[in-house]
Amino acid sequence: MTGRNRWLTAYAIAGYIFLFLPIAVLILFSFNDSKRNFQWKGWTFDWYPMVFANEALIDALFVTLRVAAVAVAVSTVLGTLLGLALARRRFRGRTGTETLLLVPMVTPEIVMGLSLLVFFYQLFDSRGSFNQLALAHITFCVSYVAIVVRARAAGMDGSLEEAARDLGASAFGAFRYVTFPLILPAVISGALLAFALSFDDYVVSTFNAGVGSSTLPLYIYGKVKFGITPEINAISTIIVATTGVVILLAWRIGARRDARARATATDR
Amino acid sequence: MSADSPVAPPTIRSRAEALTSAILVVPGVAWLILFFVVPLGMIFLVSLGSRDELDRIVLTNLSFDNYLRALDPAFLPTFLNSLRYAAATTILSLLIGYPIAYWISRYGGRHKALLLVLVMLPFWTSYLIRTYAWMIILRDNGVANWALQAVGLTSEPLILLNTDFSVILGMTYGFLPFAILPLYVSIDRLDSSLIAAARDLYASGRGAFLHVTLPLTMPGIVAAMILTFIPAIGDFVTPDLLGGAQTTTIAKVIQELFLEGRDWPFGAALGFILMLITLGGTLIALRPLRREVVGA
Numbered sequence: 001m002t003g004r005n006r007w008l009t010a011y012a013i014a015g016y017i018f019l020f021l022p023i024a025v026l027i028l029f030s031f032n033d034s035k036r037n038f039q040w041k042g043w044t045f046d047w048y049p050m051v052f053a054n055e056a057l058i059d060a061l062f063v064t065l066r067v068a069a070v071a072v073a074v075s076t077v078l079g080t081l082l083g084l085a086l087a088r089r090r091f092r093g094r095t096g097t098e099t100l101l102l103v104p105m106v107t108p109e110i111v112m113g114l115s116l117l118v119f120f121y122q123l124f125d126s127r128g129s130f131n132q133l134a135l136a137h138i139t140f141c142v143s144y145v146a147i148v149v150r151a152r153a154a155g156m157d158g159s160l161e162e163a164a165r166d167l168g169a170s171a172f173g174a175f176r177y178v179t180f181p182l183i184l185p186a187v188i189s190g191a192l193l194a195f196a197l198s199f200d201d202y203v204v205s206t207f208n209a210g211v212g213s214s215t216l217p218l219y220i221y222g223k224v225k226f227g228i229t230p231e232i233n234a235i236s237t238i239i240v241a242t243t244g245v246v247i248l249l250a251w252r253i254g255a256r257r258d259a260r261a262r263a264t265a266t267d268r
Numbered sequence: 269m270s271a272d273s274p275v276a277p278p279t280i281r282s283r284a285e286a287l288t289s290a291i292l293v294v295p296g297v298a299w300l301i302l303f304f305v306v307p308l309g310m311i312f313l314v315s316l317g318s319r320d321e322l323d324r325i326v327l328t329n330l331s332f333d334n335y336l337r338a339l340d341p342a343f344l345p346t347f348l349n350s351l352r353y354a355a356a357t358t359i360l361s362l363l364i365g366y367p368i369a370y371w372i373s374r375y376g377g378r379h380k381a382l383l384l385v386l387v388m389l390p391f392w393t394s395y396l397i398r399t400y401a402w403m404i405i406l407r408d409n410g411v412a413n414w415a416l417q418a419v420g421l422t423s424e425p426l427i428l429l430n431t432d433f434s435v436i437l438g439m440t441y442g443f444l445p446f447a448i449l450p451l452y453v454s455i456d457r458l459d460s461s462l463i464a465a466a467r468d469l470y471a472s473g474r475g476a477f478l479h480v481t482l483p484l485t486m487p488g489i490v491a492a493m494i495l496t497f498i499p500a501i502g503d504f505v506t507p508d509l510l511g512g513a514q515t516t517t518i519a520k521v522i523q524e525l526f527l528e529g530r531d532w533p534f535g536a537a538l539g540f541i542l543m544l545i546t547l548g549g550t551l552i553a554l555r556p557l558r559r560e561v562v563g564a
Contacts, residue, residue: 012368015364019387019444020386025411026397078295082292082296091286106547107543108539109504110519110523111308111540111543114311115304117526118311118314138299138303220397220400228407232400236397236400240397244389247385255381
């Protein structure tokens, strides 16, 4: 290795430390034996049971999960259909559809959030509710699912579906038994992404959640504004650990599947 | 790109194909028109309105008064603040992200995929929680001040939180993965024999980088700039949590107008301007490169 490579490697390692150090500090302080959580006072696991005993927090968690479930279900269906169409079909208004998908992704979240608030307030006199929240989440998730599915479906061999049709499969049959299994990994990644976006969302939710539909990010935000508590560190650690494990698992499964696919390709 | 060359349907089935295309396209498009385009149209309409004494929205006498108010010199610092934060975040993300992306691509070897997942891992983790982590580190008696004093660099705690420094640091931290990914894609696509050729033709290492690597990875650089600038300029969470009460950005003003104050028409006008800034900037920068970003 030349001197310059060593510098670059050191730079990159420093970059990774920058990315992970704050998360490490967050996790460490969830075990801090100090109510005010300023300085390190010693180890404790007391904050974790407190998280599960906190009713407001658990309620907020369930609202978040319910919103995410609706958002994932609907946006995955809509996004998958759109992604398939863009990857494999020629139709009028294609460019317009592409633009319609991209614009929500580059729109500031705060604009999307307030526009839905204005929409619901003007048409239904609603300042926020569970349904309004779920609907808003679906809207910002659709594009992401569509882009992920489209990328996968575009790389798929179109003649497979044609072959199924030539062998007498109905359009739906060909989709059900040929296309869908092939794009399923992308559908799952799209759904995971939608879940992460919905579960994490604060900005859009702050405009569209109603009384009683406060989500976990809204709850955490409210607490964080007034100070730092070890309890928030504990719930944060639980969230970070859960997402970390899910992402690494998804990556391992994906890597193994790719390796298998390569192995079959070379066997032929 | 294969996405733009869809399989041509055989003509006999063309009618059935048209029907299935409609089934695929119409639900999603209808959803986005109803819940994205129409609401945007509505905030534009509301931004032309005014409010009565009871803070209700009045839509008679439409005018551009709210936009003129937004251009008032009193509001200029707010816009400039947002632009300054977003610009600093974009530049820092490029400076930090490019060498990392370059290193993953050139020296990552068989660990490339894992190294990329590690970059993305913080992105999948709650943005709010990551911002909160910086509050723990930066506050007066936080980890950073403890470390600085332990090393002996300062004797008194420095004020790190609620400063421009903390806002820019928090945004850069939050949006760095958005820069690294497109940079990695374009650097990894670069044919390394071109650099070898430049070196064979007696270019210095720096010359080869400036005249070969940098221009050829420009699509990735532009994509990275867009993907960090857009969320940074509209960011509300970081200026609010790491910037404190005295930091004002457009997003913070909009949020206050909608959720605390009651001047929705003016808030809608500011929101619409924010939307135009990001959309306009994106369209100009993206025009020649749209495929790069969609493919990334």
